[in-house]
Amino acid sequence: MAPEYVLETRGLTKEFRGFTAVDSVDLRVQTGHIHALIGPNGAGKTTVFNLLTKFLTPTRGDILYRGESITSMKANQIARLGLVRSFQISAVFGHMSVLENVRVALQQKLGNSFHFWKSENSLRQLDERALQLLADVDLDGFAQTLAIELPYGRKRALELATTLALDPVVLLLDEPTQGMGGEDVDMVVALVRRAAQNRTVLMVEHNLSVVSRLCDRITVLARGAVLAEGDYETVSANPQVREAYMGSEATVEEAHP
Incomplete structure (x- = not known):
């Protein structure tokens, strides 16, 4: 039987000369889901992606893929297993x-x-x-x-x-709609939804309208740690999430109209 979670982290931590960029993150990505990793600037989202794809080495913690540890593997080995990252830079x-x-x-x-x-x-x-x-x-x-x-x-x-x-078995998308206008955003949303058929997607995304339209589950990071997790309705109503995005009790939607 395939594991319920295709990708997991346990206590994932990355320190840079005393600065903790990722702080004991436990992430569980369910097989077949579109899962978003969101948070304000400096929350640690890209660092988590770099750890998952082994562009960076964790200081502590474990990364599991299909129930097996891949923490010691190199980036090319992970890609061959089916954990493939896209949209970080132009790759054509x-x-x-x-x-x-x-x-x-x-x-x-x-x-x-x-x-x-x-x-x-x-x-x-x-x-x-x-x-x-x-x-x-x-x-x-x-x-x-x-x-x-x-x-x-x-x-x-x-x-x-x-x-x-x-x-790819797991498609990792790093800011797929960054720098796009409305028409292009709509096109990419449709393409991601199509690409997610019969595979799992984990995406870092700043556009919360995109997240609300696409994602089954959302993990919110703040200062390198998990602040909240759940579906869009749950996390967008969380006062701590509002505070992290706005520094006030404003809604998440107001942070990203």
Whole structure:
């Protein structure tokens, strides 16, 4: 039987020269859920993400994936297990076509990544899957477009397609709507909802309207520690959460209209 929680942390702590950035965080991400990690600036959200994906090493604590400790593993080992992070930076090759970008990601999944010297015919076997992934993120009409020519929102969709090419079990999204206007935000919300089918998503997100529309469960961090957890209705009504966002008794919605 698969574990109820696909990803857990127990007492996860990160200290930097006496400063505690993440303080004994217990996080449980349920299989099949979209789970958000939110909090005001400096709350420790990105540091937690960096610890989960082993860009940073914990000072103390344990990280479990599918019930097994991955605390001592390296970033590339964790990615091969199916814990894959996207949207932290632009991860596309600007002067390659949209199709070629996804094909490179598929090569990596097959273990022969970046074999640019292979013949075009030998790589065309990947095109059917690449085109399917582009259709999944509404980019099938952009297959031959250079990635650098895509509008910002479409470029983020391409990043999602290249991530999905790695067949993630848990998809970690770092600020997927950062810097976007309303139309692009709506597009990304729809794409994340689609990508979450048959997989688990953990996302850091500043836009609480996005969180309220997408997420099954929310963990709120403040000063590196867990402040509250629950569904959106629960955490948005929590006076401590309001105080953390606004320094007053204002609602969370007012903090992020």
